[in-house]
Amino acid sequence: MRNLRPRSQGIVSTWVPALLAAYCAVAARTAGAKPILFSATPRGPAEWRDERDVAPWIAAWKADAFRREQSLRSTATANQQAYDVKAYDLDLTFTPSASRVSGTVQTRATVVTAPLTTLDLDLLANMVVDGVTSAGIPTSFTRLTSIAPMPRARRWTCG
Numbered sequence: 001m002r003n004l005r006p007r008s009q010g011i012v013s014t015w016v017p018a019l020l021a022a023y024c025a026v027a028a029r030t031a032g033a034k035p036i037l038f039s040a041t042p043r044g045p046a047e048w049r050d051e052r053d054v055a056p057w058i059a060a061w062k063a064d065a066f067r068r069e070q071s072l073r074s075t076a077t078a079n080q081q082a083y084d085v086k087a088y089d090l091d092l093t094f095t096p097s098a099s100r101v102s103g104t105v106q107t108r109a110t111v112v113t114a115p116l117t118t119l120d121l122d123l124l125a126n127m128v129v130d131g132v133t134s135a136g137i138p139t140s141f142t143r144l145t146s147i148a149p150m151p152r153a154r155r156w157t158c159g
Helices: 007-030 055-072
Strands: 035-038 047-050 083-095 100-111 116-122 132-134 137-139 147-156
Touching: 100 116
Parallel strands: none
Antiparallel strands: 035 047, 083 100, 116 147, 132 137
């Protein structure tokens, strides 16, 4: 004769260990997590969060950086669309005590629409241009709002 056990005992013996294992897994995952004070974000106050719950904090800073980047974008001038910059070579000097950055910029570009006689650079209002050279020769320049057309020493052609 077969050894039959009651049906309820089979469910209990199957589900209880499974539930206990799930509870232990959750408890082990949350054990050791400490609440820490996350600094304020650009759009929110400082807040206490689980030390592993950094995603909202990082997302807030990334969203703010994206907003700043979008606010600085401007539509390219017709002259800016006439060349394709391949590289900018920056030689910068930082002076933290004076909150100043100074240096030089060399641009390597390919002319798309010839002839090109000026190079238009986007500059923030607080950026000062002390001088411009083209092919090593000092040249004059004008500044129109945030665009500074830089005259070229010679006319450039496509390519």
